[in-house]
Amino acid sequence: MDIIIRDSPQAVGAAVADRIDAVIRAAQGAPLTLGLATGSSPEPAYEELIRRFQEQGLSFAHCQAFLLDEYVGLSADHEQSYAATIRRMFTRHVDIDDAKVHSPQGDAQDPEQEVRRYDAAISDAGGVDVQILGIGRNGHIAFNEPTGSLASRTHVQVLAQSTVEANARFFASEDEVPSHAMSQGLGTIMEARKIVLVALGEDKAEAVKELVEGAVSARWPGTILQHHPDVTVVVDEAAASLLELRDFYATLERDRQDRQAELSAPAH
Ligand code: F6R
Numbered sequence: 001m002d003i004i005i006r007d008s009p010q011a012v013g014a015a016v017a018d019r020i021d022a023v024i025r026a027a028q029g030a031p032l033t034l035g036l037a038t039g040s041s042p043e044p045a046y047e048e049l050i051r052r053f054q055e056q057g058l059s060f061a062h063c064q065a066f067l068l069d070e071y072v073g074l075s076a077d078h079e080q081s082y083a084a085t086i087r088r089m090f091t092r093h094v095d096i097d098d099a100k101v102h103s104p105q106g107d108a109q110d111p112e113q114e115v116r117r118y119d120a121a122i123s124d125a126g127g128v129d130v131q132i133l134g135i136g137r138n139g140h141i142a143f144n145e146p147t148g149s150l151a152s153r154t155h156v157q158v159l160a161q162s163t164v165e166a167n168a169r170f171f172a173s174e175d176e177v178p179s180h181a182m183s184q185g186l187g188t189i190m191e192a193r194k195i196v197l198v199a200l201g202e203d204k205a206e207a208v209k210e211l212v213e214g215a216v217s218a219r220w221p222g223t224i225l226q227h228h229p230d231v232t233v234v235v236d237e238a239a240a241s242l243l244e245l246r247d248f249y250a251t252l253e254r255d256r257q258d259r260q261a262e263l264s265a266p267a268h
Pocket of ligand 1: 069
């Protein structure tokens with residue numbers, strides 16, 4: 001894992017945006033599949049990507065997108081559905097075709113059939129090229145709560161009480177937070193070719209410590225990412241505060257930057 005620690009949400013957002021921007025520009029207009037997370041953590045990154053679209057010609061016209069998850073029971077036009085949230089936060093401000101922003105249908109009549117359809121739709125689209133992730137306080141990624149299978153596919157997930165409490169801030173009361181979600185599985189997420197995980201704030205510090213330095217375990221679902229060959233974790237100082245090897249991560253980042261500079265230096 002590449003670990004990047006920055007001193008503000010804006011700097012974290014810029015570091016995440018750099019990575020997404022690089023993948024988009026490298027594709028040179030060829031079709032590309034983005035994996036998008038909702039929640040608060042990626043907001044500064046989406047703001048930065050919108051700015052680069054507006055000011056630097058970064059185009060999403062050749063992209064399609066798959067969301068990680070959706071609440072069971074909410075239709076796409078419900079204000080707090082993730083389908084509506086990602087449009088408000090990001091996609092409607094850039095030039096991606098709205099019909100190509102995919103999410104599980106939260107109000108599908110048969111949720112079990114819908115999760116199978118969604119998992120197959122991601123594969124049929126050729127898989128995700130670059131996936132943005134957040135992480136929950138309990139270590140969940142997407143809505144893969146502790147003790148689920150580390151190889152799971154897209155499934156209907158019972159939300160942990162801590163997740164319901166954390167997400168109550170988006171609803172009028174805790175009672176209105178749906179009890180179930182449809183979530184890409186850990187096995188599904190692990191198939192993304194590149195992953196960028198973002199975490200902000202002290203209440204993520206324990207989850208980030210386990211994610212980066214803990215043992216791989218179903219207790220902390222995000223730890224499965226240690227088995228992925230291309231993961232970047234971008235965090236602020238508060239979320240990094242429990243990491244033991246911070247100096248080493250800074251050394252590794254300087255080394256990557258030096259090698260990058262050598263690669264881009266003109267040949268003599
Ligand atoms: C959202 C998602 C969740 C969030 C996580 C962190 O699509 O899949 O895993 O990324 O709950 O949420 P925030 O960023 O709001 O702290």
